Each structure stands twice: as structure tokens, then as C-alpha cells.
Amino acid sequence: MHIMEGYLPASHAIGWYAVSAPFFVAGALKIRKIVAERPEARMTLAASGAFAxxxxxxxxxxxxxxxSHPTGTGLGAIIFGPSVMAVLGVIVLLFQALLLAHGGLTTLGANAFSMAIVGPWVAWGIWKLGRGVGLSVAFSVFFAAMLGDLATYVTTALQLALAYPDPASGFIGAAVKFGSIFAFTQVPLAIVEGLLTVIVMDALAGKVPDDQKLRILAGEAR
Amino acid sequence: MGKNRTLWLLLAVVVLAVVPLLMGGEFGGADGAAAELIEAENPGFVPWANPLWEPPSGEIESLLFALQAAIGAFVIGYVVGRRHERSKTTQKPEGRAVSDAA
Structure with missing residues (x-):
């Protein structure tokens, strides 16, 4: 899902920065609030970033x-809500842009939008939906993390299609082409991410009934 | 069911990663494939920015990827360990189960 350095036209690069910036600020404020109100949650917050x-x-x-690689942003989104992942995801993206030449600073806004914003929001929405229709915690977590992961890669494909529409078939045609590179590759990996998120949540919460895991992890209960 | 669930899920993860390997392929990165598509369809395309620093070799790159994973795994392991330690200490002296809520 990393759009490589210099591969987005400057106008797009700036545009995605502008779109992502408010989410980043909101996430930073949310993290400050969580840390101040529920010191117990700091450990889980660190683990959520570490998982990504x-x-x-x-x-x-x-x-x-x-x-390709999973993103790991569903875990924190499910526990704390999607906004915190905007900050934690950007930290991961910065590490990779600066030290690994994966992604880049010009494409940071766009990559943050797909991995640190869309993925977590989709994961959080699916989590709420799953619980709402009566799915178990484990299944809700699985589907949330899986579809959040997939949504990140679909977003990357759409971002590239927007920047490089096909001369003949336009945006749709380009979306299909980039989608076939990113989205199909991602399907098994998204399943892996869903499974690993369930495993790590179990490990973090310890031996407690499923329905209490979330409150314990979020620092709302002991 | 907790312990067994983890084992089965891990097994599924291994299968999902190994089956594609058996099916074969070049296993290049999807990011690079997208970049190649852009270059192929836009003759003369040159990225207008370059990474500030690139790992000088594949070895260094894999070192840094391993470092990234190790840092993350260390933190998760630390948090899991701390939580287990605490659930032990809160359970015994006060005789209070962790799952006393609700």
C-alpha cells in the first residue's frame, strides 16, 4: 500500500496531506485524553502501535x-476507536519512509489516508456492525481487521487511479488495474491480519471472558 | 477454548503464508508492481522526488525490516507479560478474580 516517493503528482500529494492532517490532529488530541484519563490504557496503546x-x-x-504486508491498524481502532491510529500509523509510515525507502515524504499524506485513516475507520465500523448484529467478539474482531486491511489497499488503488487514469477507460479502468495489483494480492493477507488480530487481542487481554476483553484493554476496567 | 483457539489460528496463518509459496511466482513487492505499471503507461515518467536515504543493500534493508518487527514484538511481549503478572498479583492477595465485573 506504499505509494513510492515521488510517484504522486505534487497537487495530489498536497491534497492528501490536507485531507489527512485533521485526522492526525484529532488522533493526537484523543491520545492525550486517553493517557490523561485512563493511565491503565497506556500499555494497550503502546501494544497497538507495536502491532502495526x-x-x-x-x-x-x-x-x-x-x-505484500498486512497493516495491523485494526487492533487499536477496535479498542480505542479509529482516530488514535492516525497518529500510530503515521509513526510506522515515517519509520518506513525514512529508513527503508518504502513510501515517502511526498506520499506520506496519501499513504496515511489509506493505512492510518480509511483502514482503521472501516475496521471500527465493521466491529460496531458485527457486535450490533450479534456476532461474537472474536468473529467481529476478525472481520473488522480483515476488511480494514482490505480497505487500505483498495484505497491505495483508487488513489493511484485518480492520479493516473487510463487514457482509454479513465478512472474506472485504472482502478481495476491498480486494484488487481493491490486488492487481489491482499485477500489472503487480510485474512492473516484478521486471524493475528484475534490472537494478539487474546494474548493481551489474558484469561477473561470475551465480552470483558475490550473494557480491560481500553483501561476502563481491571 | 482460549489456548486451543490461538494454536488453530496460528496454524491457519502458516497455511495461508505457505500455500502461495508452493503455488510459485516471483514474489516481488506489490508496491513495486504498481510503480512499474505507472512507468509502463507513462513513457518518460520520472518520479519528482527521491527518498532522502535508501538502505545501501538488500542486506541492510532486511536488517531494518527485522529491526522494525523486533521492536514491535518486544513491546507486545512486554505488555502481555506485564498484564499476566498483574492479573496474578491482583487475584491472589485480595482473593479477587479479574473477572468480577458485571
């Missing part, structure tokens, strides 16, 4: 014959 660190470093082979 681990998963986005793991390049996993996919059925399309190319490699």
Missing part, C-alpha cells in the same frame, strides 16, 4: 505470486 509496527514489516507471499 510488526505487521507492516512482514512481507508475506500471496496467491498472485507477489508479496
Amino acid at each position: 509496527f510488526v505487521l507492516s514489516a512482514l512481507k508475506i507471499p500471496s496467491v498472485t505470486g507477489s508479496c
Whole structure:
């Protein structure tokens, strides 16, 4: 999902920065509030960022014959709400842009929008929906993390299609082409992310009934 | 069911990662494939910015990726360990189960 350095036209690069910036600020404020009100949540917050660190470093082979990586942003979005991941996700993206030449500073706004904003918001929405229709915690977490991961990659494909529409078939045609690179590759990896998110949430919460895991992780209960 | 669930889920993760390997392919990065598509369709395309710094070799790059994963895994392991330690201490002396709420 990393759009490489210099691959977005300057106007798009600036535009995505403008779109992402308010989410980043809101996330920073939310993190300050969480840390002030629920010191107990600091550990989970650190683990949520760390999970994104681990998963986005793991390049996993996919059925399309190319490699990609999960994002790990669903965990924190489910526990704390999506806004905090805007900040934690940008930290991951900065690390990779500066030290690994993955993604870049010009494309940071766009990459933040897909990985640190759209993915977490979709994950959070699916989580709420899953619980709302009576799915178990584990299944809701699985679908939330999986679809959040997929949404990130679909967003990247759409961002590239917007910047490089196909001469003949336009935006739609380009979206299909970039989508076939990113989205299909991502399907098995999204499932992996869903499974790993359930595993890590279990490990973090310890031996407590499913329905109490969230409140404990969010620092609302002991 | 908790412990078993983790084991089964991990097994599924391994299968999902190994099956594509058996199916074969070049396993290049999807990010790079998108960049190639852009270059192929826009002859003469040159990225207008370059990374400030690039890992000088594949070895250094894999070192930094491993470092990224290690930092993350260390923090998660620390948090899991701390929480287990605390749930032990809160359970025993006060005789209070962690799951006393609601």
C-alpha cells in the first residue's frame, strides 16, 4: 500500500496531506485524553502501535505470486476507536519512509489516508456492525481487521487511479488495474491480519471472558 | 477454548503464508508492481522526488525490516507479560478474580 516517493503528482500529494492532517490532529488530541484519563490504557496503546509496527514489516507471499504486508491498524481502532491510529500509523509510515525507502515524504499524506485513516475507520465500523448484529467478539474482531486491511489497499488503488487514469477507460479502468495489483494480492493477507488480530487481542487481554476483553484493554476496567 | 483457539489460528496463518509459496511466482513487492505499471503507461515518467536515504543493500534493508518487527514484538511481549503478572498479583492477595465485573 506504499505509494513510492515521488510517484504522486505534487497537487495530489498536497491534497492528501490536507485531507489527512485533521485526522492526525484529532488522533493526537484523543491520545492525550486517553493517557490523561485512563493511565491503565497506556500499555494497550503502546501494544497497538507495536502491532502495526510488526505487521507492516512482514512481507508475506500471496496467491498472485507477489508479496505484500498486512497493516495491523485494526487492533487499536477496535479498542480505542479509529482516530488514535492516525497518529500510530503515521509513526510506522515515517519509520518506513525514512529508513527503508518504502513510501515517502511526498506520499506520506496519501499513504496515511489509506493505512492510518480509511483502514482503521472501516475496521471500527465493521466491529460496531458485527457486535450490533450479534456476532461474537472474536468473529467481529476478525472481520473488522480483515476488511480494514482490505480497505487500505483498495484505497491505495483508487488513489493511484485518480492520479493516473487510463487514457482509454479513465478512472474506472485504472482502478481495476491498480486494484488487481493491490486488492487481489491482499485477500489472503487480510485474512492473516484478521486471524493475528484475534490472537494478539487474546494474548493481551489474558484469561477473561470475551465480552470483558475490550473494557480491560481500553483501561476502563481491571 | 482460549489456548486451543490461538494454536488453530496460528496454524491457519502458516497455511495461508505457505500455500502461495508452493503455488510459485516471483514474489516481488506489490508496491513495486504498481510503480512499474505507472512507468509502463507513462513513457518518460520520472518520479519528482527521491527518498532522502535508501538502505545501501538488500542486506541492510532486511536488517531494518527485522529491526522494525523486533521492536514491535518486544513491546507486545512486554505488555502481555506485564498484564499476566498483574492479573496474578491482583487475584491472589485480595482473593479477587479479574473477572468480577458485571
